Amino acid sequence: MRSLITLLIPHLFSLFCFSQGSMTYHISVKGDKGQVMNDLPLTLIEKNTFERIEFKTNNLGKVDVILDHGEAWVLHVKDMKNYKTLEVPKYGDAHGSMSITYNVENWNRINEPHVDRSQLNLKIIDQSGITEKDVDQKHSIVKVTLKSGKGKAWSKxxxxxxxxxxxxxxxxxxxxxxxxxxxxxxxxxxxIDVDGEPDYDYCDIGEMASIRNKSYLFEKIEYTEKIDDQGYLVQTFKEDPKATSNRTLVNIRVMGGPNDGKNEIIYIDQAYSSNKFKVKTDNKGEAQILLPKQFKYLVSFEFQPNADVLDLSEFRGISETSSSFRYIPDPRLEHPEEYVPSSKNITQYDLDRFGDAQLDETSDELVSVTAKWGNKLVNSSSREAILEIGFRAKQSSKKLPRQPVNISFVLDKSGSMGGENFDMLKKEMLNLIEKLSPEDHVSVIFFDNTAKLAYPQSTVDKNKLIDIIHTVQADGGTNILDGLMMGYQELEKNFDPGTTNRVILLTDGYGSRPVEDVLKQSESYFQKQISVSAIGVGEGYNESLLNLLSHYSGGFKHHVITPEQLGVAFKQEFEQLYTPIAKKLDVEIKYNDMVIYKTLYGIQKNKESNQKVTFSLPQVYATMNKLALVKFKLNEPNQKIEDEKITITTSYYDEYNKKDVKIIKELALNWTDETDIEMIEDAQMKQLYSVATINQVLKAVADLCDDKNFGQARENLNDTYKSLKKLNQDKFSAELQPLMTQIEIYLKALDHYLKNMPAK
Structure with a gap:
């Protein structure tokens, strides 16, 4: 009894003193051929604080790691990134052993990104009766065997x-x-796919034919999984669910929401797959579901899309886990009638994302300028004409000296960024790190509910930055202000008025603070010549905030919808920082009596007077792609319109060749006696004009709603919606469809408001 009390005293003392426990890991590393891997670097990074600890294996390939603080540490074994997450117990001391086979090629193969097979046209070849005798010079035989833990053979x-x-x-x-x-x-x-689940394992076959055997422990339980009328997979269990060989049992707890988590439907989207699951919590706010392991999932609720991330990517074998999610309804979805279009919530879309400027191969200048009509043919019934002007920078064989930059990356890691968006962010950040110069000063800040400094402002250490990017995972809320403030403060540590001092802010969220608060607290930093370039992801971010931050600080604003566009935005941002080729590009458009200027889309005009309109681009950088549309009203057109030319004059200073450049383009409309001609023939220009029209109508509708004229706002929006469907013949590109969907959402919000509008 005395010895038992003696054993318990240390544990009771730790509980009463609230001291954190510790975990000692005995790690042994060998190569794929069993060789000792001595002097091999291992790195641990704490997931929340990004604290870094470095170790090396001894001459026996071993190292003991003691973790006595933090919650969870991500282990990187040299080039095998994100090898394992090591947990630290809350209380008590524990020991564990870990044997690692260092094989980077195999590790990278296991962790290759999943492929979304719904986007592929895969043909199926059924095979049966294959034996080892069927092997030949061009074919290998692979035998897969499935047995339970008790040795039962699984047939069919x-x-x-x-x-x-x-x-x-x-x-x-x-x-x-x-x-x-x-x-x-x-x-x-x-x-290797087993029982309908992809990526159970892999098998790579070289040029030499061979016979291979793959044996797996396999367990399954009886349950049904049906697709409901919304396309979601819904599970029904005959008995208490248990983990299977290819699915992890997830015990879910929901807190918050309209019903405090009770009887709430949870929507679970599998990343890199078309699979969508749905499960409902009970009257305790709890639910269970079986999900394919080795994947990440986006968790959503009715009034909170992309609420959080469920990460099963590290799960192997038969596994079970528990996850809690906080449901914070988005008031714009819960009460749409309160969020009709307004000047604070509408999105204005950049034309450059929806088309490419042509390249003028006949010009030797570094900036190519092109101009074309939507349809150069007009007749007596024509009322309008659309002119597209494109600016595209060419590459130069010359290189200007590259000045070091002072940059702070302020990146949204909230749960809504999870899945493909966050994977793409990490991929593009890794690409950017390789382009950084050792003389550059950078910091990396991630924000969710709070801001976390992952890499303090300092010169570039690529290995440390790479490990940090591999470590971070998406979860939590969206506190933009705290992230920005920390970014400003980090830039001040190495502020240099002779170089670029810039925050690069990326978010897909709205933030919890009013726009006015963020701008007010940012103002003093703008006056110190610290600029903000803002990247908005998706459709739910704070358009007004990002526009104002970039506009007032002299930075750039990017809007991306697809993960692929994220790479383009980063590329453009860094080309602007590192490869400016021209200063202040000025454009002057002169027109005549037969056309009347109405609108300039895509670029802010400077002024309009005496049959002339002007606009400017502050800086031109390598591979820049900029588009503008000019809309003219035709003034009683006749055949003489062919003699009346539009003149476009572009002027800029060439930084490479140290000279002033002037490019003049002239073009006129062509007369025809044909009837039933379209204002726009070109497919790209139809898309650009659609985007420009959406920008214009959303701004007008927002102003009407601000003035409480909801009926007129609804009428204008619906008229534009119908005209765009007619222009595009009800066929919208993947880029244009989300914009049309946003119009539909606004129409529903206006309908709901008008139906339930309070009496005056």
Whole structure:
């Protein structure tokens, strides 16, 4: 009894003193051939504070790691990034052993990004009766065996070998021995899919034909999974659910929301897949669901899309986990009638995202200027004409000296950024790190509910930056202000008036503070020549805030919808920082009596007077792509219009060749006696004009709503919606469709408001 009390005293003391526990990990590292990996660097980074600890293995390939603070540390084994997350116990001391095989090629293969197969046209080849005798010079035999923990052979289980290189699925079913064999072309990579779940394992076959055996522990339970009328997978269990070989059992707890988490529907979208799951909490706010392991999921609620991330990417084998989610309804969705269009919530879209300026191959100048009509043919019934002007910078063989820059990356890591968006952000950040110069000064700040300094303002250490980007995971809320303030403060540590001092802010959220507060607290930093370039992701970010931050500080504003566009935005931002090729590009458009200027889309005009309109671009950088549309009203057109030319004069200073440049373009409309001609023929220009029209009507509708003229706002928006459907013949591109969807959302909000509008 005395010895038992003696053992308990230290643990009771730690509980009463609230001291954190510790975990000692005994780590051993060997190569793929069993060789000792001595002097191998290992790095641990705490997930919340980004504290960094470095170790090296001894001459036996071993190292002991003691973690006595923090919550969770991500282990990087040299080039094997994100190897494992090590937890620190809240109380008590614990020990664990870990044997690691250092094989970077195999690790990278295991962690290759999942492929969204719904976007592929995969052909299926059924195979049966394959034996080892079927091997030949061009084909290998792969035998897959499935057995339970008790040795039961699983028969009639579907197994697939999927090859993305050939867009082929080889399909078979296990026999009474739990085995199925495949005859597969050599020199290919295959994903092994079991019982309908992709990426169970992989099998890479080289040029030499071979016979391979793959055996797996496999468990399954009886449950049904059906697709409901909304396309979601809904599960029903005959008994208490248990984890299976290919699915992790997730115990979910929901807090908050209109019903305090009770009887709430949870929407779970699988990243890199078309799979969508749905489950409902009980009267305790709890739910259980089986989800394919090794994937990440976006968790949403009715009034909070993309609320958080559920990360099962590290799960292997038969596994079970518990996750809690806080449901914070978005008032714009919960009460749409209160969020009709207004000057504070509308999005204005950049034309440059929806088309490319042509390149004038006949010009030797670094900036190419092109101009074309939407339809150069007009007749007596024509009322309007659309002119597209494109500016595109060319590459130069000369290189200007690159000045070091002082940059702070302020990046949104909230739950709504999870999935493909955050994976793409990490990928593009890794690409950018490789482009940074050792003389550059950078800091990295991530924000969710709070801001966290991951890399203090200092010169570039690429290895440390790379490890940080690999470590960070998306979760939490959106506190833009705290992130910005920390970014400003970091820039001040190395402020240099002779270089660029800039915050690069990226967010997909609205933030919890009013725009006025953010601008007021940013004002003093703007006066110190600290600029902000803002990247808004998706449709739910604070358009007004990002526009004002970039405008008043002299930075740039980017809007991206797809993950791929994120890379383009980063590229443009850094080209502007590093490769300016021209200063202040000025454009003057002169027109005649037969056309009347109405609107300039895509660029802010400087002034308009005496049949002349002007605008400017503050800076031109390498590979810049800028588009503008000019809308003219035709003044009683006749055949003489062919003699009346529009003149476009572009002037700028060439930084490379140290000279002033002037480019003059002249073009006129052509007369025709044909009838029924379209104002716009070109497909790209139709899309650009659609975007410009949406920008214009949203601004007008927002002003009407601000003036409480909701009926007129609804009428104008609906008229534009119909005209755009007619212009595009009800066929919208992937880029244009989200904009049309936003109009539909606003129409519903206005309908709801008008129906329930309080009596005067």
């Amino acid at each position: 289980i579907e197994v697939q070998m999927t090859c993305y290189k050939t867009n082929t699925i080889y399909r078979g079913f296990t026999n009474s021995s739990g085995a199925v064999s495949f005859k597969l072309p050599t020199n290919n990579k295959y994903q």
